[in-house]
Structure formats: C-alpha cells, structure tokens
Amino acid sequence: MLTSSRNQFKGIVKSIKKGAVNDEIIIKLAGGTELAAIITSTSTDNLKLAVGTEAIALVKATWVILATDLNGIKLSARNTLKGTVSAVKTGAVNSEISVKLEGGEELVAVVTCESEKKLALAEGKAVTAIIKASHIIVGVAE
16 A cells, blocks of 8 residues: 555454444554554444454554653553654654654654754654554555
8 A cells, every 4th residue: 555654554453442423443463562543433334344354554654742751641642652763864844753663563753853852862762652543544455
C-alpha cells in the first residue's frame, strides 16, 4: 500500500469493542505491540473487520507526541509506546525522530526543532511515543 503516512504497521485484529457510533479496535503487531484505534462502526463494517483479520494501522508522523519523562503521569491517550531513539534528522523547523519500539517496530515522529532540543533527543535516548486512538487509521487489503 502506498500512502503518505510514514508509519504503516501490519497486524492482526485482537479485539473489537462495539459502540453505538464508534468501535475500539485493538491491533496486535508481529512484535507484540498493541495499538488501540477508534473508528466508526460503519468503517468497521465496511472493512469487514473481525477478530483475526489482518489489518494495517496508519499513523502520520506529525500525530506522534514524544515524551522523555512522564514521572508516573497517566494520560488519556490510549497508545503509550516505549522505545529508544534510533535516529535524529534535524531540519530548519522540524526534526524527524525514528524510534525503535520495544516490540521491534520502527516508528517515526516529526517534532519541532525546539522540542528536539528541549527533550535532548539523541540516538539511544529512551522515549515514550504517545498516539491518540482516534489518530490511527485502519485499513485492510482487498
């Protein structure tokens, strides 16, 4: 699949929690990482999602928030993924940060250069990637 989304994760639907308007879809990636996505019930039906279905989770790099020290703070964002910075590419305004997740998957985040400096993002630094469940787009192969 070709899209402009930097983050494309293949996995298997682990669970579906049906709602009146939206459904919660849990996708388990090959390395064990789980992503929670919130999509409309209509989308769940149109994609023919069911437990065991192969699915692709798309996450734009600009939708990923990075944190270096949450100090025990709990967040409302469903996806808090621990990892280590594997590469930093500093631009004029934004920086591209590659993160190797604990499950082995590679995730890319785009943050401001100011945030890169403030968080002292460098190769080998432990980070947490934060992604709202509503920012995950779910797709399936036809």
